[in-house]
Amino acid sequence: MRLLIIEDDRESADYLVKAFREVGHIADHAGDGEEGLAMAEGGDYDVLVVDRMLPRRDGLSLIGALRDKGNRTPVLILSALGQVDDRIKGLRAGGDDYLPKPYSFAELLARVEVLSRRRGGPAEETVYRVGDLELDRLSHRVVRGKDELTLQPREFRLLEYLMKHAGQVVTRTMLLENVWDYHFDPQTNVIDVHISRLRSKIDKGFDRPLLHTIRGAGYMIRDGIR
Amino acid sequence: MTAFGKLIRTTAFRLTLVYLFLFALFAASLLGYFAWNTRRLITEEITQTVNAETLEITEIYNRRGLLGLTRAIEYRALRPNANLYLITNPSGVAIAGNVGSLAPGVMATRGWSEAAYRRIEDADDRDHRALVRVTELPNGFRLLIGRDLDERRRLFGIVAKAAQWSILIVVVLGLGGGVFVARRVLRRIDAMTGTAQRIMTGDLSERLPVGRSGDELDRLAENLNAMLERIEALMAGLKEVSDNIAHDLKTPLTRLRNRAEEALAMSRSEADYRAALERTIEESDGLIRTFNALLMIARAESGQGGAAEDFDAADVANGIHELYEPLAEDSGLVLQVEAGPARLHGNRELVSQALANLVENAIKYGKPSQDTPDAKPPPILIEARRVGDLVLLSVTDHGPGIPEADRKRATERFVRLEASRTLPGSGLGLSLASAVAKLHRGELRLDDAGPGLCATLAFPALSGEGLEEQSSQPETHPA
Numbered sequence: 001m002r003l004l005i006i007e008d009d010r011e012s013a014d015y016l017v018k019a020f021r022e023v024g025h026i027a028d029h030a031g032d033g034e035e036g037l038a039m040a041e042g043g044d045y046d047v048l049v050v051d052r053m054l055p056r057r058d059g060l061s062l063i064g065a066l067r068d069k070g071n072r073t074p075v076l077i078l079s080a081l082g083q084v085d086d087r088i089k090g091l092r093a094g095g096d097d098y099l100p101k102p103y104s105f106a107e108l109l110a111r112v113e114v115l116s117r118r119r120g121g122p123a124e125e126t127v128y129r130v131g132d133l134e135l136d137r138l139s140h141r142v143v144r145g146k147d148e149l150t151l152q153p154r155e156f157r158l159l160e161y162l163m164k165h166a167g168q169v170v171t172r173t174m175l176l177e178n179v180w181d182y183h184f185d186p187q188t189n190v191i192d193v194h195i196s197r198l199r200s201k202i203d204k205g206f207d208r209p210l211l212h213t214i215r216g217a218g219y220m221i222r223d224g225i226r
Numbered sequence: 227m228t229a230f231g232k233l234i235r236t237t238a239f240r241l242t243l244v245y246l247f248l249f250a251l252f253a254a255s256l257l258g259y260f261a262w263n264t265r266r267l268i269t270e271e272i273t274q275t276v277n278a279e280t281l282e283i284t285e286i287y288n289r290r291g292l293l294g295l296t297r298a299i300e301y302r303a304l305r306p307n308a309n310l311y312l313i314t315n316p317s318g319v320a321i322a323g324n325v326g327s328l329a330p331g332v333m334a335t336r337g338w339s340e341a342a343y344r345r346i347e348d349a350d351d352r353d354h355r356a357l358v359r360v361t362e363l364p365n366g367f368r369l370l371i372g373r374d375l376d377e378r379r380r381l382f383g384i385v386a387k388a389a390q391w392s393i394l395i396v397v398v399l400g401l402g403g404g405v406f407v408a409r410r411v412l413r414r415i416d417a418m419t420g421t422a423q424r425i426m427t428g429d430l431s432e433r434l435p436v437g438r439s440g441d442e443l444d445r446l447a448e449n450l451n452a453m454l455e456r457i458e459a460l461m462a463g464l465k466e467v468s469d470n471i472a473h474d475l476k477t478p479l480t481r482l483r484n485r486a487e488e489a490l491a492m493s494r495s496e497a498d499y500r501a502a503l504e505r506t507i508e509e510s511d512g513l514i515r516t517f518n519a520l521l522m523i524a525r526a527e528s529g530q531g532g533a534a535e536d537f538d539a540a541d542v543a544n545g546i547h548e549l550y551e552p553l554a555e556d557s558g559l560v561l562q563v564e565a566g567p568a569r570l571h572g573n574r575e576l577v578s579q580a581l582a583n584l585v586e587n588a589i590k591y592g593k594p595s596q597d598t599p600d601a602k603p604p605p606i607l608i609e610a611r612r613v614g615d616l617v618l619l620s621v622t623d624h625g626p627g628i629p630e631a632d633r634k635r636a637t638e639r640f641v642r643l644e645a646s647r648t649l650p651g652s653g654l655g656l657s658l659a660s661a662v663a664k665l666h667r668g669e670l671r672l673d674d675a676g677p678g679l680c681a682t683l684a685f686p687a688l689s690g691e692g693l694e695e696q697s698s699q700p701e702t703h704p705a
Binding site for chain 1: 504507510511514515518533545548549550552553556575578579582586
């Protein structure tokens with residue numbers, strides 16, 4: 001995956017470039033809004049990571065300029081402004097995801113990978129499959145092997161989201177945002193409890209677990225070891 | 227600025243000057259009008275008398291001839307306070323009358339004129355003025371009849387004097403009054419300014435002096451005092467908050483630093499380092515959460531609620547119930563929801579978070595005491611309902627509750643009641659809920675559920691509520 005990080009703080013930018021390269025991605029860096037815009041237009045990037053406050057051209061205006069020119073590269077906005085309103089403003093300006101600072105790299109990585117997959121990914125399928133687990137989005141049927149599983153509506157949506165991003169790390173915050181549509185930070189481990197309920201329904205009694213906990217990051221659904 | 231300079235710059239003094247000018251002008255014009263009218267009246271009277279006498283005397287001359295005329299003139303001239311009479315023959319020589327000398331040329335012109343004259347019997351050699359009428363009698367004789375204008379002049383003098391005095395009195399009284407009022411106002415303003423300056427230098431407990439007259443300055447002082455009261459309360463709040471922040475953020479920061487130092491000094495293996503780093507990340511995540519909560523409270527308290535919309539509190543209750551129900555079950559509790567339609571206007575996300583905080587508290591602290599371990603515990607109840615003009619979102623648990631004395635304190639930032647000190651938490655949950663309620667012009671109430679705590683978010687309901695049947699149902703499958 002090719003990434004462009006547009007961030008004016010040298011240290012954060014270096015850290016991000018290094019961290020992304022370590023997990024096997026190609027990351028470039030631009031230090032201000034104008035440079036970032038030029039590089040984003042020139043290079044063929046999979047995802048842009050844009051700081052909201054930048055010298056010479058701020059992040060939102062950069063995204064606006066890109067979108068005006070028909071560039072649809074997915075953009076993740078990083079911002080010290082973490083309130084719901086700022087998020088809405090960022091997404092309205094053409095951003096695809098919004099992550100308030102300070103963030104954990106695991107969170108950023110998970111979100112960037114989801115964004116890169118979204119681009120040019122296959123058209124929305126009606127049936128998701130992971131191993132012998134099958135989820136039909138139209139009939140709301142979930143089958144593992146030969147057994148039909150009974151899921152609560154919310155469990156179904158949780159599984160649907162996980163399976164949509166099968167093989168990718170999904171963080172707790174991403175689940176809270178996308179499955180429950182809450183943007184606040186619960187002080188307790190609510191999501192973990194929902195996951196463990198779901199896990200007991202889809203993995204209990206089967207040899208091969210599909211729903212994995214990724215330490216320090218979140219969860220992933222996948223078939224065996226990749 | 228000198229004291230005098232200050233005085234004459236006061237509004238009261240300037241107003242006085244304006245009034246002074248207006249009153250003086252008024253007095254002068256009144257007296258002027260009076261004088262002018264009096265003068266006209268006197269002149270009119272003189273004219274009438276002279277005209278009548280001229281007619282009479284012309285008649286006498288016509289009937290009795292020159293002799294009769296001179297005799298009548300001599301007679302009339304001797305009467306006290308007599309008019310002026312003079313008869314001249316065709317060559318201009320005086321033949322009868324009481325006029326000694328006359329300004330030259332007066333007799334030559336017929337009709338009315340004002341002339342300087344002297345009476346024959348006048349001892350002084352002062353000229354008098356008179357209004358005279360000269361008529362020509364048959365045979366070339368001329369008759370002058372006139373009236374002294376002294377009376378008119380004297381009256382005019384009196385009026386002028388009255389005008390002088392009255393204007394002088396107006397000016398003196400006006401200036402004196404102006405200075406008195408201005409000084410009085412100035413003294414009070416100076417007192418206020420002095421107090422204000424002392425307040426600005428830091429003594430917020432000072433108050434402006436308030437008199438007993440209840441005038442506009444007193445009302446102003448009262449209002450300013452009320453404002454100071456509010457500012458002082460806010461400042462006290464701010465100070466308390468910053469003290470709390472200093473304490474509650476520095477403590478975990480110190481812990482964080484100590485752990486890092488300890489890891490540097492003591493760790494021997496990679497596993498040790500890993501464990502220390504993981505704890506560090508955990509600790510800093512906690513700090514970030516505290517920061518976010520503080521920022522959110524600050525925003526809500528300063529009235530920045532973000533995007534507002536109309537929504538149903540029942541949906542919020544159902545949503546939060548759905549999110550926390552498994553967690554409650556894991557903690558050995560039952561979470562139930564009873565939600566009826568109750569629409570309100572506000573920030574759905576913030577209201578959801580406020581309710582989530584109350585539910586988290588209920589799950590954390592709301593465990594019934596362990597007397598009857600086998601019995602099924604009474605459920606924690608989330609309720610959404612409309613009561614009158616209010617939308618109530620409440621969470622009732624059956625734990626130990628909060629003692630009445632502590633309830634007010636419980637919503638303050640960082641306050642963690644004794645009973646909860648040992649459990650994890652930032653002490654900001656109820657503060658945020660309370661701030662969100664206030665932002666929506668509502669309040670957070672903490673009541674006794676006997677035993678237990680009933681925490682209620684009360685919001686003003688949306689007026690013109692439309693009943694929406696589906697909103698009272700638990701959330702259905704959205705996919």
